[in-house]
Amino acid sequence: MQVSVEKIAELLNGSIDGESGIIVDNLASLSDANSSSLSFLANTKYEKHLYGSRAAAVLANEEFVPKKGEKTPIIIRVEDPYSAFAVVLEQFERSTVIAKKGIEQPVYLSSKSNLGNNVYLGAFSYVSDSVIIGDNVKIYPQVYIGENVTIGKGTIIFPGVKIYANSVIGTYCTLEAGAVIGSEGFGFAPQKNGSLKRVPQIGNVILGDHVSIGSNTTVDRATVGSTSIESGVKLDNQVHIGHNVTVGANSGIAAQTGIAGSTSIGRNCMLGGQVGIVGHLDIANNTQIAPKGGVMSSIKEEGRVLLGAPAMDFAHTKKVWVVWKKLPEMQKRLEALESMIKITNPK
Amino acid sequence: MQVSVEKIAELLNGSIDGESGIIVDNLASLSDANSSSLSFLANTKYEKHLYGSRAAAVLANEEFVPKKGEKTPIIIRVEDPYSAFAVVLEQFERSTVIAKKGIEQPVYLSSKSNLGNNVYLGAFSYVSDSVIIGDNVKIYPQVYIGENVTIGKGTIIFPGVKIYANSVIGTYCTLEAGAVIGSEGFGFAPQKNGSLKRVPQIGNVILGDHVSIGSNTTVDRATVGSTSIESGVKLDNQVHIGHNVTVGANSGIAAQTGIAGSTSIGRNCMLGGQVGIVGHLDIANNTQIAPKGGVMSSIKEEGRVLLGAPAMDFAHTKKVWVVWKKLPEMQKRLEALESMIKITNPK
C-alpha cells in the first residue's frame, strides 16, 4: 500500500508543517524506519530517536515542538499519536488481510451452511451443518467450525482456530491462531469408588462484537446456559476461561490468566498476566488486578486496584512487601528485644 | 433427542410426583429453562430459582420438599441430582457426537493402519503408518496421529489434536481441541561453550482408560521409557505435563497447572489451577493442592491439603497469611517496643 503524507494527514484530521507529496509504503519505529516509512512519537521520552531518524514522516502530538537546529522527518500533528498510528496500521492491514476473498480448495463446506458475501475460506477449513457466516468474514486455513455456529460480519479467524458446535461469534471479532472456543469445561462428579465421573457440558459460548481472542486461548462452553465474553473484550494469548464465566464489556485480560468456572468479571476490568481467579466469584466493574494476582473472594466495590496473591489493595500489598523483604532482619530485632527483656525481667 | 419424563425417571432409578407423559428435548439451568427443558436442583441454595422456573421437569434430592403453595416443575427424585444430571447429559451427547461415523474426504489414511468398526474420521485428519484405532473411536477433523499410535475403543478426539508417534491412548478417553500428546520434552545438555545441546527424546506417552485431556493441554513424551497418565485422570485446559511424569489413577488437575519432568503424582490427587510442581518429586496419593500452589519438595504423607507458594498445610498457610497481611502494623509495634525498651534500658 502506497499513500501520500497529505492523504494520511487528511485521514487523521492532522496538520502538516509544509508540503511534500512524499509517498510512504511502510510503518516502522523511529529507529527501524527507512526513507519511505511513516513512524510515530507517542512519548517525548523517545524524542532523541526522532532526530536522525530516516523516516519520511512522523505522527506527533499537536503541541510538540522539535529542538532548534535538529533535522526531523515531516511532522504530522494529531491529537493522540498512538491512536492515530493505530488507525493507519489498520488501513495497511486492511490492504492485506481484508482483501482476501473466495473459497480455496480443498475445504469441507456443508451444503447446509450459509455463507455471506465477500467471505474468505482458506484451504483445509471445515464448516459443519447449519453454520451461518456473515458478510466479509475471513476464515484462514485449517479452521474448524462445528454445527450450528453463527459468525457475525467482518470477523477474522486466523489459522487453526477451533470453534465447537453452537458457539455464537459476534461481528468484527478477531480470533488468533490456535484459539479454542467452546471446549468442554472441567466438570465431574466424584463417585463413591474414588473415580471422577465426567459431566458432559451442553451449554455454549457467546462472544459479543469487537472481541479479540489471543493465540492458543481457550474458552470453555457452559455446562448449561452460556459462557459469555461481552462486546469489546480483549483476551491475550493462552488465557483460560472456564465454563459459565462472564467477562463484562470492554475488559482486557493479559496472557496466561485463568478464570475458573462460574466467575463473573465486570465491565472495563483490566487483568494482568498470570492472574488466577477462583470459581463462583463476582468481580466488580473497573477492577484492576496486577500480574500474578490471586483472587479468592468476590470484589464488590468498583474501581479497586489489587496486587499480590492473595490479592489486596495495591498500596497495602506494596507496604506488606517492604516489610516482608526485611523479615530476617525483623526476626533479629525481635530476638534482641527478647534477650533485653529477659535481662530486665529476670525470672 | 426427545424423551419422556417417565423414561428419564426410569433411567435414573428415580421417582416422580404424579404422572405426566411430558416430553423434554433439552437440558438447561433452572433460570434458562423453557417449557420442554429438564433441569436440576443439586444445592438447596438455588431453591428460589425452582419456583417460577419454566422447566418441564427438575431432578431433585430424594428428601427435597418444595415450599407450600409454590408452583414447581415436575419433580424427579433421585439419590444424587448432580450425578443423575450427568447421566442424562451423556445420553443427549451420545445422540450427537457418538452418532458420527464414516470417513470424510479428504483424509490421509495410511494403508498400513488398522481401523475398527463404527469409526468416525473427519476431513483433513492424518493417520500414519502402523496406527491401530479401536471400535467406535471418533476422530474429528484436522487431527494428526503419528506412526505406531494405538487408540482404544470408544475414545473421542476433538478437532486439531496432535498425537506424536508411539503414543498409546486407552479406551473411552476424551481429548479436547488443540491438545498435544507426545511432544518433545525440555531436555538439553549445557555445553562448555554456553550453548544448550538439544537431547532428542525417544520415549512415549501412555494414557490409561477414561482419561480426559483438556484443550491446548500438552503432555511431553519421556526421554526414554514412558510419560504415564493413568486411568480415570482428568486434565483441564492448558495443563503442562513434562517428560517422564506419572499422574496416578483418578487424579484431577485444573487449568494451567504444570508438572515438571520426572515428577510422580499419586492416585486420587486434586490439583487446583496454576499449580506448579518442580521436577523429580513424589507426591503421595490423595494429596490436594489449592490453586497457585508451588511445590518444591516431595509430599510423603497421604491425604495432605496444601496451600501457597511454597506450599504448606492449608490451615497453617491461612494463619501465616493473616499475619502477613498485617506486617506493616507488626513492624510498627516492634518499633514501638524498641523505643520503649530504649527508655527502660538506657545505655
Added chain:
Amino acid sequence: MQVSVEKIAELLNGSIDGESGIIVDNLASLSDANSSSLSFLANTKYEKHLYGSRAAAVLANEEFVPKKGEKTPIIIRVEDPYSAFAVVLEQFERSTVIAKKGIEQPVYLSSKSNLGNNVYLGAFSYVSDSVIIGDNVKIYPQVYIGENVTIGKGTIIFPGVKIYANSVIGTYCTLEAGAVIGSEGFGFAPQKNGSLKRVPQIGNVILGDHVSIGSNTTVDRATVGSTSIESGVKLDNQVHIGHNVTVGANSGIAAQTGIAGSTSIGRNCMLGGQVGIVGHLDIANNTQIAPKGGVMSSIKEEGRVLLGAPAMDFAHTKKVWVVWKKLPEMQKRLEALESMIKITNPK
C-alpha cells in the same frame, strides 16, 4: 536403526571393556531396557539400576568402576554420558524424522513459493505466496506458513504449527506441535468511551538458528520492528513471548513462563517454569530465575540467581521464607513482649 556397540563407541570417542560385535536397535533407561537396548548411567545415584539391567550396553563415565562381582551390560566409557546419549538419540531420530521427504497430497503450495532440496511437506499443510523454504526442511501435516516467511535449512516443523506472514525462521530450528509464531500482540489504545481500540501489529518475529519452540508456545510479532528469539534459545511448552521481546542467545525458558511486551532477556539466561516478567524491562545476561518467580524491575547485574515473587536474590528469599513460615509464632512472641513491657512500664 541397527548399529553395533563398537560403532557407537567410535562415534562417541568412547572406549569399551572387551569386544562384542553386539547390535543395539533401541535406546532405553536401565530399567526399561531389553537385550538389544543401549542405555546410560549419568548419575551414580542410579548405579543400582545398572546391576541386573537387561541392556546390551550402557554409556558410563570414564572413571566409573562397577562393584566387584556385579554383572553389568557392556560398558562404553565416555567423557559425559548424558551428552553422549544425546548424540546417539539424535542419530536414531535422524533415521526416522530426517528420512522423511517429498510432498504429500493434498497440500496447498503457492506457485510463488520456493522449496529447497530434500524437503518434506506433509498433507494439509499450507504454504503461502513468497515463502522460501531451505534444504532439508521437514514440515509435518497441517502446518500453516503465511506470506513472505523464510525458513532456514534443516528446520523441523511438527504438526499444526502456525507461522504468520513475514516471520523469519533460522536454520536447524525445531517447532513443536501447536506452536504459534507471529500472532498479534496485546496492544490497544483505551478510548474516551471506555472501549479498547485494537492496535494492529505490523512487525514480525525473527528466530535465529538452532532455536527450539515447545508445543503450544506462542510468540507474538512486534507492533513495528521485530520480536527476536536469538540463536540457540530453547523455549519449553506453553511459553508466552509478547510483542517486541528479545530473548538473547542460548537462553532457556521453561514451561508456562510469560514475558510481557518489549522486555529484553539477555544471553545464557535460565528461566524456570511459570515465571512472569512484566513489560519494558532489561534482564542481564546469565540471569537465573527459579520457577514461579515474578520480576517487576530490570536486572542490571549479570549472573544473579533469583527466587520468589517479587523475585529477590535466591539466598535472601530462602531466608525470608524461613521467617515467613513462622509468622504466627513470631506474632505470639511479639504479643508476649508487649504484655511484659506493659508490666514493666505501667501507665
